């Protein structure tokens with residue numbers, strides 16, 4: 001048998017104990033949807049990797065909970081979600097996972113809430129009582145809201161994990177700076193392409209429109225799961241006929257046949273917008289990539305219609 005000096009053994013044990021107590025487990029962070037995960041990942045960079053509840057291809061408007069979701073929710077320390085107007089499947093589950101700190105981003109101070117009716121918008125005052133159904137829940141599609149969300153995430157994470165306070169704060173500063181760069185870049189892109197009004201598949205882009213002064217001329221449906229009504233489709237057909245060279249954006253999660261039928265014979269271009277960031281890999285700078293990709297798809301489609309128009313005339 002090999003002889004191990006007692007002193008060395010004690011030192012080894014002591015080192016193990018020190019490393020065990022010094023680094024407590026970082027919090028397990030779960031976001032309901034991918035775009036919120038991308039913001040959370042920016043804040044937790046260097047501390048922990050975040051997880052996401054909704055699998056690719058599933059829409060938060062219609063998702064129903066699976067046993068694997070329940071497991072994820074139960075093992076999380078911090079849960080970031082949008083609110084009952086978006087993930088209507090969550091509130092019931094959250095009451096049975098009291099262990100975790102759950103924050104609904106539609107309820108946080110300073111978040112901008114648009115009325116779900118077009119045009120009007122409201123700033124939500126903290127503690128104000130309202131019906132969530134009155135507000136457009138796609139709050140993550142504006143960099144101003146992303147800033148507010150990131151600040152709140154950092155605040156919550158620091159409250160449960162003091163040890164990594166400096167990292168969270170530095171990450172937040174970095175994120176806020178990157179949002180300024182993102183806005184500058186995107187405003188330049190839009191300046192170059194012009195703001196030709198375009199049509200979108202579902203009524204999700206009000207915040208993006210407001211952030212960058214884009215013009216959404218119309219949408220196919222309020223609820224992406226449902227076939228739009230016949231009357232709405234007829235009025236949309238009229239709008240499309242009048243609009244001339246324009247862009248229509250579908251979404252990777254949905255490929256309804258009525259889009260093809262409506263655009264047949266018209267000089268429209270069909271692009272893709274992904275409001276759920278499905279093809280964006282979570283990592284440093286990924287939220288900015290997500291917003292940049294949306295703006296790039298819009299501006300390149302608009303530029304395409306302009307070129308097409310020039311050739312015709």
Ligand SMILES: [Zn+2]
Nearest residue numbers: 061138202204
């Ligand atoms: Zn939506």
